[in-house]
Amino acid sequence: MELNERKKQILRAVVENYIDTAEPVSSKSISEASGLGLSPATIRNEMSELTSMGYLEQPHTSAGRVPTPQGYRIYVNELMHAHRLTMKETEEINKVLKVKVQQLDKVITEAGKLVSDLTNYPAYALASAASPVTIRRFDFIPVDDRTLITLVMLSDNTVKNKLMTLTRPLDDGFLLKLGAVFNANFTNRPEYEMDSTLISSAERATGDVYGITSAVTAFAIHTLSETTSKKAFLTGTSRILEHPEYRDWEKAHRLMNYLSDGRNVLNLPEPENKSGVKILIGPENVAEELKDSSVVVTKYELGGGMEGLLGVVGPTRMDYAKVAANLSYMANTLKAIVDGKTNLPVLGENKEEE
Amino acid sequence: MELNERKKQILRAVVENYIDTAEPVSSKSISEASGLGLSPATIRNEMSELTSMGYLEQPHTSAGRVPTPQGYRIYVNELMHAHRLTMKETEEINKVLKVKVQQLDKVITEAGKLVSDLTNYPAYALASAASPVTIRRFDFIPVDDRTLITLVMLSDNTVKNKLMTLTRPLDDGFLLKLGAVFNANFTNRPEYEMDSTLISSAERATGDVYGITSAVTAFAIHTLSETTSKKAFLTGTSRILEHPEYRDWEKAHRLMNYLSDGRNVLNLPEPENKSGVKILIGPENVAEELKDSSVVVTKYELGGGMEGLLGVVGPTRMDYAKVAANLSYMANTLKAIVDGKTNLPVLGENKEEE
DNA sequence: TATTAGCACTCGCTTTATACGAGTGCTAAT
DNA sequence: ATTAGCACTCGTATAAAGCGAGTGCTAATA
Numbered sequence: 137m138e139l140n141e142r143k144k145q146i147l148r149a150v151v152e153n154y155i156d157t158a159e160p161v162s163s164k165s166i167s168e169a170s171g172l173g174l175s176p177a178t179i180r181n182e183m184s185e186l187t188s189m190g191y192l193e194q195p196h197t198s199a200g201r202v203p204t205p206q207g208y209r210i211y212v213n214e215l216m217h218a219h220r221l222t223m224k225e226t227e228e229i230n231k232v233l234k235v236k237v238q239q240l241d242k243v244i245t246e247a248g249k250l251v252s253d254l255t256n257y258p259a260y261a262l263a264s265a266a267s268p269v270t271i272r273r274f275d276f277i278p279v280d281d282r283t284l285i286t287l288v289m290l291s292d293n294t295v296k297n298k299l300m301t302l303t304r305p306l307d308d309g310f311l312l313k314l315g316a317v318f319n320a321n322f323t324n325r326p327e328y329e330m331d332s333t334l335i336s337s338a339e340r341a342t343g344d345v346y347g348i349t350s351a352v353t354a355f356a357i358h359t360l361s362e363t364t365s366k367k368a369f370l371t372g373t374s375r376i377l378e379h380p381e382y383r384d385w386e387k388a389h390r391l392m393n394y395l396s397d398g399r400n401v402l403n404l405p406e407p408e409n410k411s412g413v414k415i416l417i418g419p420e421n422v423a424e425e426l427k428d429s430s431v432v433v434t435k436y437e438l439g440g441g442m443e444g445l446l447g448v449v450g451p452t453r454m455d456y457a458k459v460a461a462n463l464s465y466m467a468n469t470l471k472a473i474v475d476g477k478t479n480l481p482v483l484g485e486n487k488e489e490e
Numbered sequence: 491m492e493l494n495e496r497k498k499q500i501l502r503a504v505v506e507n508y509i510d511t512a513e514p515v516s517s518k519s520i521s522e523a524s525g526l527g528l529s530p531a532t533i534r535n536e537m538s539e540l541t542s543m544g545y546l547e548q549p550h551t552s553a554g555r556v557p558t559p560q561g562y563r564i565y566v567n568e569l570m571h572a573h574r575l576t577m578k579e580t581e582e583i584n585k586v587l588k589v590k591v592q593q594l595d596k597v598i599t600e601a602g603k604l605v606s607d608l609t610n611y612p613a614y615a616l617a618s619a620a621s622p623v624t625i626r627r628f629d630f631i632p633v634d635d636r637t638l639i640t641l642v643m644l645s646d647n648t649v650k651n652k653l654m655t656l657t658r659p660l661d662d663g664f665l666l667k668l669g670a671v672f673n674a675n676f677t678n679r680p681e682y683e684m685d686s687t688l689i690s691s692a693e694r695a696t697g698d699v700y701g702i703t704s705a706v707t708a709f710a711i712h713t714l715s716e717t718t719s720k721k722a723f724l725t726g727t728s729r730i731l732e733h734p735e736y737r738d739w740e741k742a743h744r745l746m747n748y749l750s751d752g753r754n755v756l757n758l759p760e761p762e763n764k765s766g767v768k769i770l771i772g773p774e775n776v777a778e779e780l781k782d783s784s785v786v787v788t789k790y791e792l793g794g795g796m797e798g799l800l801g802v803v804g805p806t807r808m809d810y811a812k813v814a815a816n817l818s819y820m821a822n823t824l825k826a827i828v829d830g831k832t833n834l835p836v837l838g839e840n841k842e843e844e
Numbered sequence: 845t846a847t848t849a850g851c852a853c854t855c856g857c858t859t860t861a862t863a864c865g866a867g868t869g870c871t872a873a874t
Numbered sequence: 875a876t877t878a879g880c881a882c883t884c885g886t887a888t889a890a891a892g893c894g895a896g897t898g899c900t901a902a903t904a
Binding site: 162200 | 894895896897898
Binding site: 181197 | 846847848850853
């Protein structure tokens with residue numbers, strides 16, 4: 137059997153009607169609303185075939201039709217009309233994002249919140265380093281004779297600092313030596329090269345009479361690993377309760393519970409290519425807890441060698457067109473903002489407003 | 491009518507039974523379980539009087555009794571047995587907290603998570619500065635001839651930094667001047683003293699040929715305001731779905747929605763005195779959305795001039811004894827850990843592991 | 845040959861009727 | 875003062891009946 141044009145039209149009508157009403161769709165309603173000028177009987181025949189082809193299903197014999205995941209798949213791949221954002225939506229996105237560009241972690245939480253607000257589904261935002269971060273230089277600033285600040289400037293222009301206490305008063309010249317050793321041995325190296333050999337040779341070189349060398353290496357490694365590690369933000373989980381498919385508290389709880397574990401959020405899907413939108417429908421998800429939910433996600437650049445993921449989780453009966461449109465507009469806007477700004481501050485601990 | 495000892499015993503039995511089962515409590519079950527050696531009929535008479543006194547109520551004529559908020563109030567104030575934490579609980583608290591002391595914001599999120607895990611209710615953790623933070627000193631470190639790092643050390647021993655770009659190459663001696671001006675005028679002053687007079691006089695003093703003075707003042711103000719502002723963390727909201735009183739999705743949604751707004755979390759109750767536990771039962775809450783929930787909260791010191799709030803939100807049928815015990819143990823443990831560590835790192839942007 | 849009107853049939857949902865039983869309140873006995 | 879006994883209440887569980895939206899099939903129609 138072949139999925140001809142008319143069948144596609146009908147499938148599209150069914151999916152959109154179902155997305156809208158959350159009720160099984162009858163032949164009559166399609167006949168009236170589709171604009172195809174066909175009688176319910178004809179629609180019925182077609183729907184019956186769409187059912188045997190696996191694109192629709194009936195909750196029970198005398199009910200209307202509901203799209204299967206395969207049905208949604210066809211819809212998403214071929215039938216979906218590009219959703220145009222309303223002026224209100226684009227304005228809101230532009231307004232909120234422009235204000236928040238200063239701090240990158242604010243931007244991504246804000247982006248998540250915004251997507252969640254606009255789509256009414258929970259949203260997640262991830263950020264991770266696209267390329268390994270290295271330390272560009274060390275500085276050591278004396279505070280008093282037993283305290284110093286270690287300053288580390290990273291390859292992404294982030295600066296991190298740490299206050300450290302010495303075991304005995306500082307001698308003249310020690311900080312210069314410390315700086316020389318660390319700048320010679322620990323800069324421009326990814327985290328995994330900082331092994332025990334390197335560390336112990338540094339300790340030998342500085343003499344480490346202040347008990348400070350190991351603190352600095354620990355700080356360096358910690359900083360690199362933290363900067364490299366992914367960050368996850370999740371907003372709007374409570375919204376799933378608004379969707380009828382999660383009125384059953386156990387379903388809602390299972391999903392919310394899954395999402396409330398940060399590790400799961402980190403493992404949510406990501407699209408393979410930049411700025412494409414990936415859609416995973418129901419059973420296409422690997423996680424058992426997502427088998428009857430859908431995930432829509434996009435990827436975007438964050439500047440400073442970081443990239444971000446922005447996604448939405450909801451019922452399979454999701455307004456894919458709208459969600460996809462929002463996500464990709466969002467991703468593009470973010471990229472535009474980032475591109476406009478050279479030297480965008482990087483996610484994390486310090487804030488750099490220009 | 492008087493609330494004599496026997497009535498209290500019965501009230502206690504009813505509350506505890508109800509907390510346990512979430513079902514209206516019958517005279518028979520009290521008679522059997524209370525250990526008072528009274529027949530159901532006697533219990534019934536007493537329960538009837540407790541009802542007319544406003545401490546119990548009946549969902550309907552032929553049902554058992556359920557405590558009213560006033561009933562819980564009496565229970566909490568007078569009748570509650572101190573709950574002893576199990577070894578497992580105390581061990582878990584000690585273990586988790588000790589590992590996480592390094593970074594203060596980790597500690598408080600972790601404390602929240604822990605309380606939520608142990609009690610099975612959503613938990614919130616707030617942190618705020620107990621005394622105004624000031625800047626202790628400024629440092630300016632040149633990176634290259636158009637870039638410098640501004641370093642600000644705060645009165646709570648936090649250090650914050652920011653990378654800044656100059657409009658023209660750096661002259662010798664400018665940084666010294668910059669440091670002198672800022673260290674003379676902007677240190678040891680709370681945020682509100684940094685008004686436009688101060689700022690413009692600083693700009694005059696430095697000459698501001700590099701367009702950098704205003705950036706530094708903005709950074710200083712921003713840093714102070716951010717350090718002073720309260721931070722809120724919320725965990726475990728999805729757990730409310732586990733409690734039967736929130737099986738109704740609308741109730742669950744109303745509460746979760748309320749909690750998902752950070753501003754509401756910031757305005758959640760706080761106890762008036764340190765390390766006391768405050769309990770707000772149902773309608774005692776000011777927020778409309780909390781009128782049929784209860785909040786238990788405690789306050790503790792965080793070191794570095796910060797203090798924290800740790801609270802739990804749940805149904806009025808809450809295991810007050812257990813929750814209160816967990817919270818106060820938690821608060822004490824945190825305080826002990828903080829006291830053990832001098833110079834504990836302060837909430838926020840930089841990390842200082844010792 | 846494609847479409848559609850007509851109609852019997854299915855089946856979930858709502859309504860109504862009935863029964864059940866946990867729990868109460870009252871009274872009278874202890 | 876306590877309690878056994880008992881009638882009464884009322885929510886819930888179970889069954890039966892009717893409703894109606896929607897289908898699938900057949901036969902008429904273009």
